Amino acid sequence: MAKKINDFIYYVGVLNPNSRISDVIVKTDFGTSYNSFLIKDKKIALVETCHSDFFEDYLENIKEICDLDSIDYIILNHTEPDHSGALKKIIKLASNAKIICSKAGAIYLKNILNQDLDFIIAQNDFELDLGKNKIKFISAPFLHWPDSMFSLLENKNFKALFSCDFLGCHFCEPGIFDFKIKFLSDYDLMLENYFKNIFGSFKKYVLLGLEKINGIDLDFIFTSHGPVLTKNNLLGSVIEKYKIWASEKKDTKNKYVAIFYCSAYGNTFELAKKIKTGILERNKNLDVKLFNIIEHDLNFLRNELNKSDAFLIGSPTINRDAVAPVWNLLTGIDAINNKNKNVAVFGSFGWSGEATDFIFNRLKDLKLKVFEDKLKINFVPSGKDLESAKTFGFEFAKSFV
Numbered sequence: 140m141a142k143k144i145n146d147f148i149y150y151v152g153v154l155n156p157n158s159r160i161s162d163v164i165v166k167t168d169f170g171t172s173y174n175s176f177l178i179k180d181k182k183i184a185l186v187e188t189c190h191s192d193f194f195e196d197y198l199e200n201i202k203e204i205c206d207l208d209s210i211d212y213i214i215l216n217h218t219e220p221d222h223s224g225a226l227k228k229i230i231k232l233a234s235n236a237k238i239i240c241s242k243a244g245a246i247y248l249k250n251i252l253n254q255d256l257d258f259i260i261a262q263n264d265f266e267l268d269l270g271k272n273k274i275k276f277i278s279a280p281f282l283h284w285p286d287s288m289f290s291l292l293e294n295k296n297f298k299a300l301f302s303c304d305f306l307g308c309h310f311c312e313p314g315i316f317d318f319k320i321k322f323l324s325d326y327d328l329m330l331e332n333y334f335k336n337i338f339g340s341f342k343k344y345v346l347l348g349l350e351k352i353n354g355i356d357l358d359f360i361f362t363s364h365g366p367v368l369t370k371n372n373l374l375g376s377v378i379e380k381y382k383i384w385a386s387e388k389k390d391t392k393n394k395y396v397a398i399f400y401c402s403a404y405g406n407t408f409e410l411a412k413k414i415k416t417g418i419l420e421r422n423k424n425l426d427v428k429l430f431n432i433i434e435h436d437l438n439f440l441r442n443e444l445n446k447s448d449a450f451l452i453g454s455p456t457i458n459r460d461a462v463a464p465v466w467n468l469l470t471g472i473d474a475i476n477n478k479n480k481n482v483a484v485f486g487s488f489g490w491s492g493e494a495t496d497f498i499f500n501r502l503k504d505l506k507l508k509v510f511e512d513k514l515k516i517n518f519v520p521s522g523k524d525l526e527s528a529k530t531f532g533f534e535f536a537k538s539f540v
């Protein structure tokens with residue numbers, strides 16, 4: 140059902156309370172929504188579309204407010220299919236509508252829709268006059284794709300930002316407004332989860348995005364997932380939270396080295412302990428922590444890995460491979476922000492010893508700075524092997540401190 144927001148703006152998005160995962164990796168424990176808005180003025184603009192699975196409901200919502208062929212513009216602030224999925228069908232019906240997107244957005248849309256379209260490319264500061272409302276487009280790349288932009292609506296009585304994923308949240312309650320949220324602590328949880336998963340790799344761009352809207356006296360922020368943010372409710376606090384999360388600085392006094400390992404019979408664990416000793420011999424001020432991977436929550440470990448200044452991975456070889464918990468951890472590496480991070484690999488093996496090579500190659504493929512020596516010890520480490528482990532730790536630490 141469409142919902143009137145004010146004299147000009149209507150909510151025509153779709154709620155998906157049953158969603159439990161988005162983009163393969165982002166948990167949506169409380170569902171999500173695909174928000175889309177109609178701005179009805181002398182000219183009519185549709186902002187974002189929705190996921191293709193919900194096209195029928197979406198279409199009904201739009202039809203409640205206007206005829207499809209009366210839509211003049213379809214604004215896509217970002218072209219990911221949760222926003223562009225219904226576009227192919229919509230443009231068949233909204234035959235008079237021109238699509239407005241960024242330059243990158245136009246390139247992506249051509250390959251998403253596999254058809255040539257006449258786009259209006261919104262350069263930074265490009266303005267669109269709808270009648271009583273004006274929309275100014277603000278380039279905001281990497282929030283979270285290179286195509287993303289904001290649309291700022293200026294009316295003599297209010298200002299509203301259409302920010303797409305930025306400041307959004309996978310959360311679904313029927314009230315659609317922030318002041319109607321019933322389970323606020325769940326919203327808070329999902330807001331942070333969303334930030335970490337979608338914007339955690341793009342903190343620099345988050346701060347730039349915030350700068351671009353700094354000082355604008357906004358009455359609404361219309362994100363494309365989760366509740367509408369309003370001036371007297373959560374709008375300011377969500378911006379503030381993004382500022383804090385994107386600005387988190389590491390303790391630069393002591394570098395943090397994390398050692399992650401798995402060990403069936405304690406052999407790889409013995410190596411891990413000696414490596415730690417070696418690292419601390421090189422510099423006793425380093426903060427070195429050991430983590431037995433199977434004893435911790437994976438998200439916690441991924442967080443430690445991503446915030447470390449350097450890390451090591453240890454795995455025994457079991458059935459000619461590194462063990463599954465190690466791979467699980469390795470799939471969660473933020474390859475963007477960990478590029479060139481110092482890493483090293485070690486492990487105990489029995490006969491074939493593939494684990495260390497496989498991990499080594501994976502880390503190289505992700506473009507981390509992999510310490511060229513691998514510590515590969517046969518079965519139970521001898522006194523001499525333990526000395527080698529200490530030296531390995533020392534030399535590894537020497538490569539960056």
Ligand SMILES: Cc1cc2nc3c(=O)[nH]c(=O)nc-3n(C[C@H](O)[C@H](O)[C@H](O)COP(=O)(O)O)c2cc1C
Nearest residue numbers: 402403404405406407455458459488489490491492
């Ligand atoms: C079920 C099982 C399968 C194994 N498969 C291999 C293998 O394919 N290649 C190899 O080099 N070692 C293999 N090993 C030997 C282990 O890598 C070796 O015992 C190692 O020292 C274990 O180290 P950990 O105590 O740190 O787990 C296997 C061991 C077990 C228990």
Ligand SMILES: [Fe+2]
Nearest residue numbers: 217219283304
């Ligand atoms: Fe997105």
Ligand SMILES: [Fe+2]
Nearest residue numbers: 219221304363
């Ligand atoms: Fe999205």
